Amino acid sequence: MEMPIIPLIMCGGAGTRLWPASREVRPKQFLPLFGTRSTFQDTLRRVSGGLFDRPIVITNASYRFMVLEQLAEIGIEADVLLEPMRRDSGPAIAAGAAFAQNRDNDAIVLALAADHVVPNDAAFVAACRQGLVAAGEGRIVTFGVKPERPATEYGYINPGEAVAGEVRAVAKFVEKPDAMKAADYVNSGYLWNSGNFMFPAALLLDEYRKVDAASVEAVSNAVANAGRDLGFVTLEPKAFASANAISIDYAVMEKTSRAAVVPVSCGWSDVGSWRAVWELSEKDAQGNAAHGTAVFEDSRNCNVTTDQALVALEGVDDLVVVATVDAVLVSRQKDANGLKRLVTKLKTVAPKVTEEHLKVHRPWGSYQSIDNGVRHQVKRIVVKPGGRLSLQKHHHRAEHWIVVRGAARVTVNETVKTVHENESIYIPMGAVHRMENPGKIMLELIEVQTGSYLGEDDIIRIEDDYLRS
């Protein structure tokens, strides 16, 4: 019987290359960019069952409840490792490898980015089978995508001698090229470096130790002394903090003599720009793509993504238009650096639209502000079955709750009461209160706050199921 592969899904990154859809609090890997599932969810489903063991997910602590929610949506269970701070991909993969070794000392790990698109799952899994043989023979195998065009946004791999089946040794990793070099690379049979890897956990840690033994020691200690809260594996912060921030490429891949590459044709993309989203999208005869409601008049090769508003384009070509409730982007996308400069500017003049979404995810569900006045705010709140907000009070606001779906169990000071659909309850200023969903369906309610100060920081938490302060 084949050795099972342990998937290690890395989803702790926060990019703004897909702003305004992607933001600090909910980055690209958690967004349903194509259809209804996120790339994080698609990645998990790609390596579910068959060859693959229970996955390990490693993420930033701030994304922990989003990860749980997205796992639950697709019915996949995983061990979720929390990084207390970002240390780049080297320590993340080392932590995953060390954790996998606890499960099986001879574990073979498949480290995958959570924000890539792979249209051809079968081709990818076939490549995993090839890679598994080479990994079993002591190789750190990277997935090399057969180029579809002379891309300048990816690094390349020059494949060397044959290793096992189609797997080749890595002769050389090369950086992102200019257009001329890229054409040379493609003609010479180079492969795109996808940044996904398969390796025996023990081998990866050994090779990493040769370069930075102290960081491997630190990461191993962070795993050995990890806490367990609410089912999460919380890496020990002091130890993890002392590991050097470095990418797995610099820490291991570009230095090890064990690097190998398995060629794969799976339609892969790292979705690193809005242009890439357009390339991956279905388009009309004029080359226009629409995610959401869009109308095109005399326009070509445009890409519209909209949450809610209808977007109408007239007389324009090669534009990306992204409309969210609080921010609209219109960009030529002639080079991806333009958006980077724009977001840098926004971080100074309007930081909120780069960091937060209007819809805020919480461990118990979510809320969204739908109206703001001088002395009032209206929120739509959704509480999952079994979800319970903290026991809390506010100094400066009273709240009216109207249940529009499901039922709420509400505590106000000494009394506990069930509020049903089409019923309301009033929380006076200063009252100690709590809301929970005791039912089997989502609870939806409208909250109307009134008062002189309505900031999120006027919450005094007295008790919290989710250990938030």
Added chain:
Amino acid sequence: MEMPIIPLIMCGGAGTRLWPASREVRPKQFLPLFGTRSTFQDTLRRVSGGLFDRPIVITNASYRFMVLEQLAEIGIEADVLLEPMRRDSGPAIAAGAAFAQNRDNDAIVLALAADHVVPNDAAFVAACRQGLVAAGEGRIVTFGVKPERPATEYGYINPGEAVAGEVRAVAKFVEKPDAMKAADYVNSGYLWNSGNFMFPAALLLDEYRKVDAASVEAVSNAVANAGRDLGFVTLEPKAFASANAISIDYAVMEKTSRAAVVPVSCGWSDVGSWRAVWELSEKDAQGNAAHGTAVFEDSRNCNVTTDQALVALEGVDDLVVVATVDAVLVSRQKDANGLKRLVTKLKTVAPKVTEEHLKVHRPWGSYQSIDNGVRHQVKRIVVKPGGRLSLQKHHHRAEHWIVVRGAARVTVNETVKTVHENESIYIPMGAVHRMENPGKIMLELIEVQTGSYLGEDDIIRIEDDYLRS
């Protein structure tokens, strides 16, 4: 003493050249395109006091409460004539002239479009003084704007022999020219035809009668038999309907021998396109204009208008971007006909965004839908002091009202109750109810509707102050 001029403000038109800001229910003349006042309000203020008598406003019946609201905002009183249907500018001006004659048989009328921008009010008033002399001598005086460029979007006037002061006879009206002809016209001293006129009421009607006596008779009857409801003058529908739809240019100006033109330099624009809005706007060093929050990166000569969302432009030139809550326009505006084609397309595929705004104006105030679910809707409702909604009931929905500002007097079946800020009241399904604002400040409340059907047509009106069915 000078004879006072009676301003006649024509504000019944509905254009979509400024979509999505301008829509059928609230067209351009009622929008605060520049600053806080609408062009309708600016037009009224321009001809207020001094030379000018109490204004007459002629509008479509569907805009009557918007007209009242905007008059009240600027503290100007007017006679408001309601057209029961659109019949173009000929019958509208004839109706205004006939109504003015009731006030004074020798009335001099100044007919003004409500959707033009005139930066230099003083120059315009000075031209009125000049025009008044010529009108007193039996002329129908049109305002000819000295061209600032060889515009192709305006008709031109070739001025003839001197009449009085700077006023000249009209040698010829000419249609919108192509670019070459426009340059010729400008070089030959032609003037832009602004579509604003001054005339003795009796003379205009006489000249109109020579062309279409039946229509003048019909309009005169519509004025003579007008109804008076809630302070409006409602033109008698059957008579008014029988007048031919025709512009004042075709009905009178291009046929009369009495046409004269007063040259004026007042920075005039008919704001007939988003490009015109850009031309009239303040711009940064890169030529970008922003109405609302906009951020520009590597972009030039763009024009952003946004209600709420931040709009960020990157790497684009010469674009107009207009973001409303429910529709976003991105257009090259290389020719204004492009937007016309787009709106025509939208009328088929998404008519709602061409007709309605999310904020709906009512005689008692306004409401806006702020959240829609399967079985609930949330509205923000504003009721003016003294405003009172109809006595009504709903078959399919219950309502929760939470007052967030001011006080509401609420009738529910047999009981009447005052609901203060931070209080709420529940209207059960089927209950006969009414809301009014008995106070001196605006009443603001949040309405949460729950039920299986939430359409606006589930209102059974039992009694209505504003005579709506």
